[in-house]
Every structure is written in C-alpha cells, then in structure tokens.
Amino acid sequence: MSTIAPVLNVTTVSSTASQRKKMTITDFRRKKERAEPITMLTAYDYPTALAEDQAGIDSILVGDSLGMVVLGYANTLPVTMEDMLHHCKAVARAAKSAFLIGDMPFMSYQASTEEAVRNAGRFLQEAGMDAVKLEGGRERLEAVRAIVSAGIPVMGHIGLTPQSINQLGGFRAQGKTASSAKRLLEDALLLEEAGCFGLVLESIPAKLAGLISRKISISTIGIGAGVGCDGQVLVSHDILGLFDRFTPKFVKKYADLHSEMQRAFTGYIEDVQIRQFPAQEHSVEMDDAEWQALQQELDRTEQA
Numbered sequence: 001m002s003t004i005a006p007v008l009n010v011t012t013v014s015s016t017a018s019q020r021k022k023m024t025i026t027d028f029r030r031k032k033e034r035a036e037p038i039t040m041l042t043a044y045d046y047p048t049a050l051a052e053d054q055a056g057i058d059s060i061l062v063g064d065s066l067g068m069v070v071l072g073y074a075n076t077l078p079v080t081m082e083d084m085l086h087h088c089k090a091v092a093r094a095a096k097s098a099f100l101i102g103d104m105p106f107m108s109y110q111a112s113t114e115e116a117v118r119n120a121g122r123f124l125q126e127a128g129m130d131a132v133k134l135e136g137g138r139e140r141l142e143a144v145r146a147i148v149s150a151g152i153p154v155m156g157h158i159g160l161t162p163q164s165i166n167q168l169g170g171f172r173a174q175g176k177t178a179s180s181a182k183r184l185l186e187d188a189l190l191l192e193e194a195g196c197f198g199l200v201l202e203s204i205p206a207k208l209a210g211l212i213s214r215k216i217s218i219s220t221i222g223i224g225a226g227v228g229c230d231g232q233v234l235v236s237h238d239i240l241g242l243f244d245r246f247t248p249k250f251v252k253k254y255a256d257l258h259s260e261m262q263r264a265f266t267g268y269i270e271d272v273q274i275r276q277f278p279a280q281e282h283s284v285e286m287d288d289a290e291w292q293a294l295q296q297e298l299d300r301t302e303q304a
Helices: 005-019 025-033 046-055 081-094 113-125 138-149 162-168 178-194 206-215 257-273 288-303
Strands: 038-042 059-062 099-103 131-133 154-159 198-202 219-223 231-234
Touching (some): 025 099, 046 059, 059 081, 113 131, 113 138, 154 178, 178 198, 178 206, 198 206
Parallel strands (some): 038 059, 154 198, 198 219
C-alpha cells in the first residue's frame, strides 16, 4: 500500500485539476462576495504554469517581473512586448483552468491610448491571455477605459509600481502617510469606476489595503499588503527560492530550489569528471553480432 499511495495521490490531484472549470472574472466577483480568498501566482514558462494549474491556483499572472527573475535585468523596465508575448504563449499552452493575466510592459500603454488598446489586444489575440494588467492610478484612467471598451478585461495595479521606480526613488512601500494613503484610496475608486475587474495592491500598509478592499466592490489582490485583501499574489521564483539576488520582506519561502539546483549541478559535474556518468544503464547497447559484423567490415576495408 505504501508504494501505491503516492501514485494515487498524484493521479487524484491531476484528475481534480483537469475537471476544474475555467476561472472567469465572474468568479473573481463571486469569491469577493463570499469572502473566499483568491489565489494567484506568477508563471513564465510551460512547466511552472502546468504545476500551478494542476495544484488548483485560481489565477496566473505572467508578470513583467520575468525581467528580473528570468532574464536577469536589474528591474522590469527593459522588458518588451515581444518578451511578454513569448512567455505568455508558453503559460497559455499549459494552464487550462486558471485565469490568465498578461502584464503590460513599460511603454506599451503610456505613449497613447491607441497603442495601449492595440498592445492589450495582442495579449488576448496572440498569447492566449484572459486579461491584462497595467500599473498606475488616475493617470491611467483613459487607457483603462479604452481597453475595457474594446472588450478586454483589465486589472489595475497601485501602490509600489515597479515600472515607476525611478519616480518613486526605488522599491519602497507606498501609502504610509495620510495624504498618500488618501490618494491611493481615491485611485482605487477611480480605477473601479473606469472598469477594472480587480486591483493589485503592492507594498502598502495592511490597514490601508483592508480599507480599500472594503470600499470597492472589485477584487483586491495583495502583495506585501496584508491579509485584508481579497486575494494574494507572489512571484513563484521567490516562494520556490529560485531567485537568489534578494527576497522581499513580504515573501514566505516554501522551498529552496536554488540550493537544490546547485547540489544537483555539482553532483553532475563530479560524476562526469570521474567518469561515473554515464554508466552502463545510461548507455545505448549494440547487439554483439552486429558489432562483430562491423569489425569484420572495417578489417576488410583496411586490407583492401
């Protein structure tokens, strides 16, 4: 029984995941009404998205955070539309039940409303996303309204907005003063009115995030914003311990895969160096009669 049980458990999880209905923006609203927490993680590739979808995640964000955790940039600013579409396509091929959100990269929606709509449409038309996310408050209302009017669901993002780090003075928590907190609350209400189906609240005081969540009817997804939000999102590389440069204060690590990868790579290098790998079980064998025939053919060729 002990050897069979793990297989049955995996089969049960996979079967349950395959039977899940596709998450929609209606489900976001229902979960908020029922006070059921919404679960969200980032993914940037097929195997990660597949594992998250099979685990039962509600929503997957293909974040422009891939610029840092996958592509090695210092921040998210260098990420392009082509980068985002490439990774969104991989995620969409894997995740069939989770609600998929593509992150609009820097300068894909700021220059003009027309360009914002066109780029947002590419996430759905070319990359298989269900919605897009963009950063900013009152300054993004025109873009949000236009994208929503085109039939594209939009998730807003306020608080610490990484694409504005040069303006914010770095990766710093926002909304810690009465005036800045009031402005964030106003932005949340304006984005709801503009048509956003949800808001990411990043690195703001937990009390403020709870207040915003109560004041608006759309779902709030917190990242470093406390337990009072309607849902939570984290970068998958952070919770897996895959991003070794730094770990934000608000992250809970559920694994340390960077160390495990180093251990595996070191073991491989050592095995190759001492010729312990590949062993016989890793090698392709040739029938003895065929080997003898080859040797005889080579001998005849050499004698000719």
